Amino acid sequence: MSKNTVKPVLTRNRRRRRNRRGRARVWVTFLVRFLTGRPLDGRRYSNATFWAKATRRVGVPSYLVTWRWWAMAAGWQKAGIRLTLVAAALLILAEVVTR
Numbered sequence: 001m002s003k004n005t006v007k008p009v010l011t012r013n014r015r016r017r018r019n020r021r022g023r024a025r026v027w028v029t030f031l032v033r034f035l036t037g038r039p040l041d042g043r044r045y046s047n048a049t050f051w052a053k054a055t056r057r058v059g060v061p062s063y064l065v066t067w068r069w070w071a072m073a074a075g076w077q078k079a080g081i082r083l084t085l086v087a088a089a090l091l092i093l094a095e096v097v098t099r
Contacts, residue, residue: 037078050075 033040036050046054054072070078 035079037073037075037080037082045071048072048074050079053077084090 029042031042032038033042039045043060046057046062046069050055052075053074057071
């Protein structure tokens with residue numbers, strides 16, 4: 001082993017710590033996007049905001065993509081649907097568990 005090499009154990013520990021922080025950041029980002037009704041992949045598909053629905057598509061030529069309601073809906077509408085589905089799933093799960 002020469003003088004200028006890093007010991008493998010130290011490098012491995014640093015990588016593990018960095019991966020844990022990275023995973024936590026990914027989960028927090030996913031949760032925030034889920035709760036606010038934003039696209040989960042981080043791309044913008046329309047000019048919609050949380051309160052206002054979209055008037056046009058952004059980034060992708062309109063002739064390549066079909067116009068979907070989901071892409072044009074306001075953030076509060078998407079968040080409401082997502083949270084309703086999660087609440088319904090939790091209620092069904094709680095009902096199954098209590099029986």
